[in-house]
Amino acid sequence: MAESTLPAARYAVPKLDDTLTREHLEAALRDEAVAAVEASWFARIAEIEGEPEAARAFRELAEQHQINAKGTLDLLLRAREPLTGRPVGATAANVAALTRFYSDDAESEAFRATTARREGFSDIGSWFESVGRLRAAHAGRLAALREGGE
Amino acid sequence: MRYDASSIVVLAGLQAVRMRPAMYVGSTGAEGVMQLVVEVLQNALDEALAGHSSRIEAAVGTDGRWTIADNGRGIPLGDHPTLRKPIPEVVVTELHAGGKFSEGAYKLPGGLHGVGLTCVNALSAEFTLEVRRDGGLWRGRWARGELVEAFHRVEDCGDTGTRVSFLPDPEIFGGAAADASLVETWLRAQAWLTGGLSCAFTRAGTTVRFSSDEGLAGFARWLAANQEQVHAAPITVSAAVGGIQVDAALLWTRAFAESVQCFVNHVHTPLGGAHTDGLRAAVGHALTRYAREARLLDATEPLEGSDTMEGLMVVLSVRMRDPHFEGQTKTRLLDPAAGQAVEAAVGAALGVWLRANPSDAAAVVGRAIEAGRARMASRRASERARYERVEHLVDKEIYRQQFGIRSKNWHQSADWITNSGLLGLHGGSCKLSEDAVILDVCCGSGVVGNSFRGRVKKIIGLDLTPEMVALSRQRLDEVVQGDVYDIPFPDNSFDGVCNREVLHLLPQPERPLAEIFRVIKPGGQFVVGQWVPFSAIDGPWMFQVTKKKQPLFVNNLYDEDMKRLISEAGFVDITTEEFLQWEDIDNWINTWETPQLHRHQIRDLYHQCPAEVKAVHPFEISASGAIRDCWRWVIYSAFKPA
Numbered sequence: 001m002a003e004s005t006l007p008a009a010r011y012a013v014p015k016l017d018d019t020l021t022r023e024h025l026e027a028a029l030r031d032e033a034v035a036a037v038e039a040s041w042f043a044r045i046a047e048i049e050g051e052p053e054a055a056r057a058f059r060e061l062a063e064q065h066q067i068n069a070k071g072t073l074d075l076l077l078r079a080r081e082p083l084t085g086r087p088v089g090a091t092a093a094n095v096a097a098l099t100r101f102y103s104d105d106a107e108s109e110a111f112r113a114t115t116a117r118r119e120g121f122s123d124i125g126s127w128f129e130s131v132g133r134l135r136a137a138h139a140g141r142l143a144a145l146r147e148g149g150e
Numbered sequence: 151m152r153y154d155a156s157s158i159v160v161l162a163g164l165q166a167v168r169m170r171p172a173m174y175v176g177s178t179g180a181e182g183v184m185q186l187v188v189e190v191l192q193n194a195l196d197e198a199l200a201g202h203s204s205r206i207e208a209a210v211g212t213d214g215r216w217t218i219a220d221n222g223r224g225i226p227l228g229d230h231p232t233l234r235k236p237i238p239e240v241v242v243t244e245l246h247a248g249g250k251f252s253e254g255a256y257k258l259p260g261g262l263h264g265v266g267l268t269c270v271n272a273l274s275a276e277f278t279l280e281v282r283r284d285g286g287l288w289r290g291r292w293a294r295g296e297l298v299e300a301f302h303r304v305e306d307c308g309d310t311g312t313r314v315s316f317l318p319d320p321e322i323f324g325g326a327a328a329d330a331s332l333v334e335t336w337l338r339a340q341a342w343l344t345g346g347l348s349c350a351f352t353r354a355g356t357t358v359r360f361s362s363d364e365g366l367a368g369f370a371r372w373l374a375a376n377q378e379q380v381h382a383a384p385i386t387v388s389a390a391v392g393g394i395q396v397d398a399a400l401l402w403t404r405a406f407a408e409s410v411q412c413f414v415n416h417v418h419t420p421l422g423g424a425h426t427d428g429l430r431a432a433v434g435h436a437l438t439r440y441a442r443e444a445r446l447l448d449a450t451e452p453l454e455g456s457d458t459m460e461g462l463m464v465v466l467s468v469r470m471r472d473p474h475f476e477g478q479t480k481t482r483l484l485d486p487a488a489g490q491a492v493e494a495a496v497g498a499a500l501g502v503w504l505r506a507n508p509s510d511a512a513a514v515v516g517r518a519i520e521a522g523r524a525r526m527a528s529r530r531a532s533e534r535a536r537y538e539r540v541e542h543l544v545d546k547e548i549y550r551q552q553f554g555i556r557s558k559n560w561h562q563s564a565d566w567i568t569n570s571g572l573l574g575l576h577g578g579s580c581k582l583s584e585d586a587v588i589l590d591v592c593c594g595s596g597v598v599g600n601s602f603r604g605r606v607k608k609i610i611g612l613d614l615t616p617e618m619v620a621l622s623r624q625r626l627d628e629v630v631q632g633d634v635y636d637i638p639f640p641d642n643s644f645d646g647v648c649n650r651e652v653l654h655l656l657p658q659p660e661r662p663l664a665e666i667f668r669v670i671k672p673g674g675q676f677v678v679g680q681w682v683p684f685s686a687i688d689g690p691w692m693f694q695v696t697k698k699k700q701p702l703f704v705n706n707l708y709d710e711d712m713k714r715l716i717s718e719a720g721f722v723d724i725t726t727e728e729f730l731q732w733e734d735i736d737n738w739i740n741t742w743e744t745p746q747l748h749r750h751q752i753r754d755l756y757h758q759c760p761a762e763v764k765a766v767h768p769f770e771i772s773a774s775g776a777i778r779d780c781w782r783w784v785i786y787s788a789f790k791p792a
Binding site: 044133 | 430431432458706746750754
């Protein structure tokens with residue numbers, strides 16, 4: 001690889017880990033991601049209800065939120081992957097991070113399912129269980145990818 | 151308007167179509183063959199749209215050979231000025247050669263701009279072009295794009311027209327064949343969409359003819375066939391707005407689903423787009439405005455756009471210059487101007503009709519209000535299908551209401567209910583003696599219990615809904631109204647119990663299973679059928695599809711869940727049989743408990759299905775947009791220990 005021709009940084013860049021800024025970035029990412037999904041969902045409802053102007057507005061907002069979510073994630077990844085706290089960058093590390101997320105989250109979904117059923121929400125409990133099974137399958141898929149790459 | 155040698159412009163020579171057929175016609179399967187047929191049909195239609203023909207005739211032979219003829223002007227006969235070949239030869243051997251590239255010949259071209267006949271010729275084992283024009287019949291033949299018989303005058307004739315006959319090349323398409331029923335549908339639609347056009351289609355020696363003096367109104371009536379109409383005559387719209395011609399026919403029915411057939415320059419756009427957005431907006435606004443003005447709707451009662459479209463059979467035809475579509479297949483129109491034109495034209499016509507026909511208007515608005523109330527009831531059902539305490543496990547009234555309404559057309563409401571193969575596996579699992587007495591739990595119309603007929607002595611039914619109890623009495627020996635959470639029979643009453651597709655609607659399914667176990671005699675058999683996801687991959691997707699369809703859905707039961715539940719209830723010797731069943735999704739979601747919004751969202755789930763899910767869960771979306779889903783049924787047989 002060619003040596004970088006960029007001038008050396010004049011000032012030391014602070015580490016993002018364990019800062020309030022990182023927490024804010026994580027919160028911002030959640031907000032942008034939720035807003036992107038929500039605006040896209042609302043766009044479709046508006047479309048079905050015969051409100052094309054509202055649909056267009058929602059869809060364009062969703063596009064912006066998606067771009068913003070990626071921008072926020074890009075900054076956040078300077079520190080670590082937000083779902084697992086693992087370092088990421090190259091594909092091998094990214095696969096490892098998401099594998100951990102899928103494995104851990106399968107257990108989280110099981111806990112969420114139990115809570116939902118205890119509180120009387122059978123359908124929501126069933127949803128969490130279904131997602132938990134999918135997470136486990138995805139963990140297996142990425143694990144196979146890692147093994148194949150080794 | 152000129153249509154002669156000077157109006158044919160050659161943009162490019164023939165490229166290697168045979169080398170890359172999918173690039174030109176989409177695929178080398180059935181869809182590719184269909185594209186060849188559509189190309190020729192579209193050319194014939196263009197002549198009709200330009201006002202020069204009144205007849206299209208199509209035929210398919212048993213060998214897969216298609217013949218399509220029109221009585222238009224016939225392709226011009228002179229030599230091309232630069233290529234020095236007869237124009238018909240140029241049209242079938244040169245890519246991007248055709249009348250549609252020069253201004254004036256056609257006002258509203260709908261084909262694929264010149265690659266059509268050339269592609270058809272290149273991809274056909276045999277291709278014949280006949281032109282009737284200038285007092286003669288002219289013919290040329292090609293094989294796989296190579297000239298076999300030069301274009302020449304065969305005989306004198308007094309009429310005009312073009313006739314194309316081709317055999318899709320097996321070297322390219324293997325044994326793939328175009329779906330003849332789709333061609334029939336297309337011809338039927340064009341006869342309605344195009345004033346003065348008659349169409350005929352021949353297959354297997356039988357010819358069907360389509361022509362209509364009624365135009366789009368006839369099309370709307372055809373869509374509404376077998377449905378109870380809310381008003382007698384379709385509402386028709388015909389207006390030109392900003393250079394865009396909008397024609398439509400609207401007819402409200404008592405069906406739950408809507409049917410929107412929309413066309414741009416006579417091309418079907420199954421995914422809609424700007425023009426259907428305009429239609430929905432116009433219908434929603436016009437009905438809401440009228441309902442408020444006529445005081446048919448309480449100011450506080452919400453009426454959503456989806457409510458106003460429920461049960462509406464509508465045909466919408468837009469004719470415009472240079473439409474823009476999403477993707478090569480022209481399935482979705484993008485031009486906002488078309489939406490504005492449709493909204494203005496349909497809104498104005500509908501407003502006039504509502505005010506001029508107050509009793510029909512009250513019925514149509516009443517239909518929408520009814521849909522809105524059903525939507526609210528569905529939302530309440532979803533919220534109330536939960537338990538807070540064991541003694542208040544479910545709100546039984548919700549179940550009674552829903553299945554009471556559905557009992558009116560229970561057997562027509564889904565294919566799985568009366569599927570003989572599926573029912574046969576239930577009765578076929580029976581290992582009981584001929585003098586056995588069995589209980590069909592949550593029996594519905596009694597078809598599952600009835601599948602044991604001839605294998606056992608007596609079949610008793612149990613159901614919560616009075617209407618279903620009445621229905622099942624036509625099949626079962628005795629039927630009792632009662633609750634599966636508290637089966638009204640003493641312990642060890644039956645030699646066997648059967649049940650199908652109910653446990654996913656019941657919170658805490660362990661409890662009804664415990665009740666079933668209780669009423670079965672030691673050594674007795676339990677047979678239960680349930681659809682389950684194919685794997686962990688399609689589970690969440692199926693959850694969403696099912697929950698949108700059925701608000702009472704609370705358990706996404708996988709195969710392993712069923713086995714665990716049956717085993718934990720105390721049953722042993724569990725065996726299974728699997729059955730794949732294709733369900734017509736459009737019919738399945740056409741029910742009272744599925745609101746209009748949910749029907750759209752269910753279709754979206756199929757259209758936007760992740761590739762990973764498609765790989766494990768088969769389903770089909772036809773060119774007309776109809777969805778068929780393959781359901782994995784498992785029939786479990788288990789025994790109470792002796």
